[in-house]
Amino acid sequence: MIVWILLLILIVGIFIAYSIYKFEDSQFSNMTGYSFLDIWKDKTVRHTYKVVSTLRKASGDFKILTNLHIPVSTNKEKIIDIVFLHESGIYLINISKEDGWVYGRETDNEWTIATYGDKKEAVKNPLTDHQNIIAVFSKIFPQIQEESIYSLAVFSENSSFKMIELYSKNVDVLKLSELKNYWDHKDSTITKTEIETIAQSLSKLIKQI
Template sequence: MALVLIVVALVIISYFMVNIYRHDNSPFYKLTGYSYLDMLASKKIRKMYKIVDVLNQVNGPHKILVDVQIPVNDEQKSIDAVLLHESGIYVIDMRAKSGWINGRERDYEWKELLHKGKSRTFNNPIHETKLLMFALQDQLSEVDEQVFQSVVLFTNDCSFQQIEIESENVEVLKMKDLKKWTSTLKGKAISEPDIQTLFVALESTMNTKSALLKANKVSTV
């Protein structure tokens, strides 16, 4: 019995050691500074990790930012992720829902159908994501507005019953479709040097562990 417990303990330790090693060598850790334990303890950080992991597989020059803090109508709002890609700038806002989603781009509210005939409404996520996109456009006023696109990203717990989109610069996806969506990104609207310049301009707006450490270093100098 003791030998079995030792073997089980070694397997568990090995599992965590491998995962920690992979995490500490991941683009997400280099971008945010969040440790493997940070990720286990926070649903929000796990969400960001998944987004970065998928977005980083996109073909072509790109940079990723997460938890970008930006002023919207005199309030500080957070953009879950921004993908700077040669084909454009993508503002990604994630929503956690579990029911059947119904909504049109022109509607003020969308509806989530739940079990036993219950339902609840929520603010149109396209409108809210567009507000974030417009705010980012204001911050990057030197960039052509045509390269900006908004992406509403739902968790896999929900299902789309009826979604109607009118604008060409809007996408509504589920997390499981994100990788397939990245494979459709084509064109060269932004040069690689400009992608790097934009990343540097926005890097300090990220609300991450790395950003906090950098800010503390600057304040102590």
């Protein structure tokens, strides 16, 4: 009996060691600097990992950049969770870790998250910072039309959109599960060469932990 228990512990240990090795050598780890332990400890990191993993399954040509610090004025910068450079456009993605019923309008400064225990929490509008960044991107990359730069807020599967009002064509709010097929029927507006050029330029703004 003891032999079987020791064998089981050994197998589990090998599996965990392999998982850690595989993760540490993954694109996400190299891209962000996060460790396997960070995934387990930090909810935000865990959500980021899930979003990046889902984006990697998208169809078409693309590049994924995380944790960009975009200068929007002389002494001010905005942090953006993910920039997804896809053949259909540039997508600025805000990752929301809050779970619950989501209420908000595109123009509101704050949105409301109501948890399933009837507790309400005011959170910053996840789309607000993107407006300034879109204007900056339009200047940095004049070859890309502003209509091809999108603002997305991604929530977990444990969220429900009770009242979301959006007015702009290039703005969207969705759940993680909707990301995988989000790009399937979008027209190509950016070439593979442009994606590579933009990624190279933006990579200078990435700050790892």
